[in-house]
Amino acid sequence: MFIERDEDAARIAPELESMPILCVDTETTGLDPFTSELLLLQVGDLKQQYVIDARKCSLEPLRPVLESQKPKVLHNAKFDYKMLKNLAGIRMENVVDTMLIEQAILNGKQADGGYSLAAAYKRYFDTEISKEEQSSFVNHTGDFSKEQIEYARLDVLYPLELLYKQMPRIRRERLEHTVKLECLAVPAIADIELNGVAIDRERWLRISQQAQEEAERVRGDLDKEFEEYLSQNQQGQLFADPKAVQTLNYDSDQQLKEALESLGIKVENTDKWTLMRLEHPVSDMILEYRQHQKVVSTYGETFLEYIHPKTGRIHCDFRQMGAESGRLSCTKPNLQNIPSDSEFRSCFIAGEARKMITADYSGCELRILAEMSQDPEFLRAFKNNEDLHSLVATMMFDKPVSKYENPELRQKAKAVNFGLAYGMSARGLANQIGCGDEEAEELLNKYFNAFPAIKSFLERSAAVAVSRGYSTTIGGRRRHFDVSNMEDRKKRGQVERKGKNSPIQGANADMIKLALYELRRGFHERQIDAQLVNTVHDEIVVECAEEIVEETQEMVERIMRAAGGYYVKSIPVDVESAVADCWSK
DNA sequence: ATCTGTGGCGCG
């Protein structure tokens, strides 16, 4: 039914209240919740669907039901949530997202056509649903056609049909917890995107300009080093003016390899590790050039183009199950790979009279490993709040190690700890710490003899991944693997390593998502003037009014610890946080 | 001119 009068919109509210589950969809003029217009709101159930003209009707009568705990089924709920919040001021609660459910079910399996509503619908019903009318809403003005209204009515129906097909699979694969968690996290992640984060343009620009100058300086020095090569280079002779600046493109590995060869250096590739072991002055210069160039290209002026003209803030785009492990991924821009140096992070600033709280789980993955393996040494170390990296280093190198004594060995142990825990080979270890293969083999044996439960847990995880074809986290999240060709050693090794890592990385993702949900709920229920502004795998960044920063910091830590404790029960989960005017740590 | 794959590198 098409609704275009206020009184009709008000009339359907009680009927919607009586429905035990609603399906919801919106049609908008565009994709940006800050500049688009809300055209239609579709809401209903399998029997009755209402298509409401949002330009003509007030949506206020529908606010209570949309903001209530009544479940609302949507496909890609984040989109509609953001639109409703920004364009109608409605804070939709308790969404059930069939797109995320589909991802959680298939995770790692081949998903023909992807996770769009049409693709998912085709998988279950083997029917093509028409998306032809969808584009007709872009920049739409004036009355709606019969086709548009019918398209909108059907479109709100599909996700609910989909859900009923998905439900038995959720139960069969014991994905109830994962699905619940993913759905609960949607509004929190959507809020991060809507909230955005402010950036200090001038400061950011200064950094990139300085990097540009440095890059040019090092490039000049490199040209001098390659002077001879350049002067006899054919390309160089192409210049009409013999005094013209002769240079080469140091971003081109081809050109770089050729130039290095003229110095008698032959390399297969030009990555950091290869260049570092050359022990030739040019290799350091190339690495320095790259460092500056990385800043210029990835973190330079172009980054500032992501500042939204309307809000003056940066609004990234998260993919909630962007990684098969369950982690979020982030684009446009990626706020999860900003250099950790405070030079860069301090450019992300809290608003006037506000503060930023940066909170992260410390040693999270190793704690999860301790929990899952129940290794007595790991458990004891974490219970006693000992420094695990030092413990491992002391054991491996037979020397006293702490943060102050032989700290370089601690640094090595840290790399080893992460590497070995995820299936690094003796060769890889030798590479990491710069020792021979035999010594690496010995260290590896020593490590796993000292922590036999870690060894058996990781081996079990790898074996399970191969035999069952999937890995599982504490929360029941599944990741499927292609195990069709396990005689292929390379492929088998890949599955085994992923099998070791996925339960750990996935559990980390579970706890951060639970924490995000609880934080959003906590801020809202207690009417705290605080907002989520970023999250980076084991870290959450919150902006709040400065007068409540202490309580908010305490609350963030408490909620994060509790979320961690939901999955890691044997040992405490540690959260470290800092308060500043900007993103810190 | 625009697309796709690859190498390299930023983060956890």
Next chain:
DNA sequence: AAAGCGCGCCACAGAT
């Protein structure tokens, strides 16, 4: 030998 896991972005190279 792609021999530690998970990402996204940039520039290049070779293709259309």
